[in-house]
Amino acid sequence: MTVDRGTVARRLSTRLLATGTGWMLALAMSVGLPATSAAQGDLPTAGDLESGGSEGASEETDDTSETDEKDSDDESSASDESSTSDRSSEASTSSAPQSSQQTSDERDAEQPDSTSKEGDTSSDSEETSEGDDKQEDPPGEVVETNETVERETEGPHSGADHVDRVQEGVNLNGVPGFRNIASAQPRNPMTFRLSLGSHFTAGSNVIRQRDQNRFFGGRLNLQGTFLKYFSANIGFQARNNVNSYGRPRAMLALGDINLGLRGHYAPIDGVDLGLDLTLDVPSGFQIAGPDFSGTSVRPRLLGTFDVAALSGRDIPLTFHANVGYRVDNSSNLVSQGIQLTRIERFAHNISAYDYLEFGLGAQYNLPYVSPFLAWNLSVPVAGDDGICDAERPLPCAEQVGFQSYPDTLSLGLQAEPIEQLTLQAALDLGLAPDQAEGVPTTAPYAIMLNASWTIDMEPRIERVTRRIETIREVAPPRGRIVGNVLDAETGDPVAGAKVQYLGEQSRTAQMTDDTRGGFDSYGFEPKREIEMKISHPDYHAKTVTQTIQEGKQKLEVQLKPKPREATVEGTVVDGDGNPVSGATVSFEGPQQTSAQTDGSGAFSQTVKPGDYTMTVSAPDYLTGGRDLELEERDDQQMRVELQPSPDDELASLSGDAIEVEERVQFETGSAELTGDSNAILDQVAAILLNNPNIVRVEVQGHTDDRGETSENMKLSQRRAETVKEYLVEQGIAADRLVAEGYGPEDPRVPNISPRNRRLNRRVEFKVLER
Numbered sequence: 001m002t003v004d005r006g007t008v009a010r011r012l013s014t015r016l017l018a019t020g021t022g023w024m025l026a027l028a029m030s031v032g033l034p035a036t037s038a039a040q041g042d043l044p045t046a047g048d049l050e051s052g053g054s055e056g057a058s059e060e061t062d063d064t065s066e067t068d069e070k071d072s073d074d075e076s077s078a079s080d081e082s083s084t085s086d087r088s089s090e091a092s093t094s095s096a097p098q099s100s101q102q103t104s105d106e107r108d109a110e111q112p113d114s115t116s117k118e119g120d121t122s123s124d125s126e127e128t129s130e131g132d133d134k135q136e137d138p139p140g141e142v143v144e145t146n147e148t149v150e151r152e153t154e155g156p157h158s159g160a161d162h163v164d165r166v167q168e169g170v171n172l173n174g175v176p177g178f179r180n181i182a183s184a185q186p187r188n189p190m191t192f193r194l195s196l197g198s199h200f201t202a203g204s205n206v207i208r209q210r211d212q213n214r215f216f217g218g219r220l221n222l223q224g225t226f227l228k229y230f231s232a233n234i235g236f237q238a239r240n241n242v243n244s245y246g247r248p249r250a251m252l253a254l255g256d257i258n259l260g261l262r263g264h265y266a267p268i269d270g271v272d273l274g275l276d277l278t279l280d281v282p283s284g285f286q287i288a289g290p291d292f293s294g295t296s297v298r299p300r301l302l303g304t305f306d307v308a309a310l311s312g313r314d315i316p317l318t319f320h321a322n323v324g325y326r327v328d329n330s331s332n333l334v335s336q337g338i339q340l341t342r343i344e345r346f347a348h349n350i351s352a353y354d355y356l357e358f359g360l361g362a363q364y365n366l367p368y369v370s371p372f373l374a375w376n377l378s379v380p381v382a383g384d385d386g387i388c389d390a391e392r393p394l395p396c397a398e399q400v401g402f403q404s405y406p407d408t409l410s411l412g413l414q415a416e417p418i419e420q421l422t423l424q425a426a427l428d429l430g431l432a433p434d435q436a437e438g439v440p441t442t443a444p445y446a447i448m449l450n451a452s453w454t455i456d457m458e459p460r461i462e463r464v465t466r467r468i469e470t471i472r473e474v475a476p477p478r479g480r481i482v483g484n485v486l487d488a489e490t491g492d493p494v495a496g497a498k499v500q501y502l503g504e505q506s507r508t509a510q511m512t513d514d515t516r517g518g519f520d521s522y523g524f525e526p527k528r529e530i531e532m533k534i535s536h537p538d539y540h541a542k543t544v545t546q547t548i549q550e551g552k553q554k555l556e557v558q559l560k561p562k563p564r565e566a567t568v569e570g571t572v573v574d575g576d577g578n579p580v581s582g583a584t585v586s587f588e589g590p591q592q593t594s595a596q597t598d599g600s601g602a603f604s605q606t607v608k609p610g611d612y613t614m615t616v617s618a619p620d621y622l623t624g625g626r627d628l629e630l631e632e633r634d635d636q637q638m639r640v641e642l643q644p645s646p647d648d649e650l651a652s653l654s655g656d657a658i659e660v661e662e663r664v665q666f667e668t669g670s671a672e673l674t675g676d677s678n679a680i681l682d683q684v685a686a687i688l689l690n691n692p693n694i695v696r697v698e699v700q701g702h703t704d705d706r707g708e709t710s711e712n713m714k715l716s717q718r719r720a721e722t723v724k725e726y727l728v729e730q731g732i733a734a735d736r737l738v739a740e741g742y743g744p745e746d747p748r749v750p751n752i753s754p755r756n757r758r759l760n761r762r763v764e765f766k767v768l769e770r
Helices: 005-019 023-032 064-079 081-093 104-110 124-130 307-311 342-348 397-404 677-690 709-729 754-760
Strands: 141-152 191-204 212-227 230-243 250-268 271-281 296-306 317-326 354-364 369-381 407-418 421-430 445-456 461-472 479-487 498-502 518-520 529-536 539-547 551-559 566-573 584-588 593-596 602-607 610-617 624-630 635-641 651-654 657-660 696-702 737-743 762-769
Touching: 212 342, 212 445, 230 342, 250 342, 296 307, 307 317, 479 529, 529 551, 539 551, 566 584, 566 624, 584 602, 593 602, 610 677, 624 635, 624 677, 651 677, 657 677, 677 709, 696 709, 709 737, 709 762
Parallel strands: 479 551, 566 635, 696 737
Antiparallel strands: 141 461, 191 212, 191 445, 212 230, 230 250, 250 271, 271 296, 296 317, 317 354, 354 369, 369 407, 407 421, 421 445, 479 518, 498 529, 529 539, 566 602, 584 593, 584 610, 610 624, 651 657, 657 762, 696 762
């Protein structure tokens, strides 16, 4: 069997990407792993296997889990050759996979009956309690069997066509296809593609005589096929154009968004039709972010024709045809009365016309690279009113004619260096020599680069039938230990305990199972003494010695649990970093306890797990501390800084509110704290630490009535969140605080004077729950 780089990439991407951690690991391993011979057996390669077309992945059956079943089958094969033949026939048609057979001596030497690696269990573990002994075949008997297994293989899953071709990626617009050409072929359900691409051009005399122009655009696209005949995509673009005559020279656009929906239909083999609807939301003119007033809509008909499928001959050619109409509203980005320059129109892709769009494409499909050719033409129609006025610097498109229509010819390559990674590169040649008013200039050339990664949730499954010939030998007598590891205090099973065989370097450690804390040992020669060490992170380790007896013998091991308390250690210092000795550190929660700091300001306290409010108090200092969430055997280190006791009481608890004597102040029109706000909020934090029974407090932000209401609502929300963040920094748990901005909606006094407005600009603290 050969190890294919595509197999490695598919298996890693399917398993590791599902947990969100394997993108780069799968890519790196698939690039760096050469094709080598496998260490076990002479299995046929993927090209030699017959695909059964079955759905639903099934891993190769673990040899360990079916030992008893194979032994039973082999007993009947030893007694009757005809029954062996019948069983072989059944095995070749059975949908349930069976593992390859081993001699019982090999099975004992290589792995235990039930558990040979962490977390692995076996049905034999239950049978061992009954003391059943397995019978062995006579020595030297040749046993031939057929085995059917289902396995994941390299390449797209079994429903894909033309697995020998480059897998089609997405183009720069996030649509399956290449260079502005969309494919109508449906993809596999639950297939997703992430792409990153760019296009750029540079040159002189591009937009006007003697100019120097450079353009760069970048796109991030996500495309998904949720059903066989329905797909969608979303993309984001940023672009920048620099022209020596531009004012400003650099024109940047951030925030272009495009959304697409497609339906697919295949009337006959080799012909695919599609309907595409795209929404393009451009970024604002000379402002960042999308401007929905300029949203353009483009419905489009798609057709794809596979010559090989249509002709029945091995001709790897595919043709595409696209026809659509673009309702272009990009001119809405510019206020009435503003006449755009040619440079601005090119940089921001603002058109005064709708377009009738045509696209033709062809690609030659090869296993590793696929060259393609694309032609795109946009015919301007339905121009804006006044676009053909005589005072315009350029004639309009109706006057110039075909020479000014956006017209490009693209030459490119599509490649798949490793499976699931598709790369595209293309050169666009502009075929429109003239310019027209209201139509963005067509660049003489542009270069496009794009990379897309495909995630196919349905692996390819192949069913393989193979003949196995083995010679069985009688194994010497063996003895096994069937053990259970229990909690010494509760008697509950201890799952995940490690069983190590001391002095047996060839025996790897085992792990107890989740149901009964059990393990089934390796096979050992009778009358030997085996020393085993049983350990678990939550328990004290224990070493036991057992004399092996022929057959199976039971063993129960009880482990004493370790202490499960949490430990909090830290240092208390003043504002200058000097240690504060004699400070009282109190813990309020599932357990009420306290500790004192020593001469170096250090303290240490062990408590039960749970949520605590830790308060630190000392004479002449403001109370400090933290809200803590402690888990079993948690070990937290912290440093608490105490501030001197204030001369004035700036905050106090009164009923269901924390009253502040002075206003929390901010920079004008900003959420940045200023003045004595920190001193006020330090006392608010001290009140919350001293009153852990206060479960939730709402931090309210208020403004006066000056300015727009919507802006005041946003400002008050930001100020409330700033105060919340400050209190969290002082050790208050974030879930005890709720930030809410009310703007001018709840004034304390009427907004009729500067003094009243100053009183209405405030932050209040309301107790919601105790």
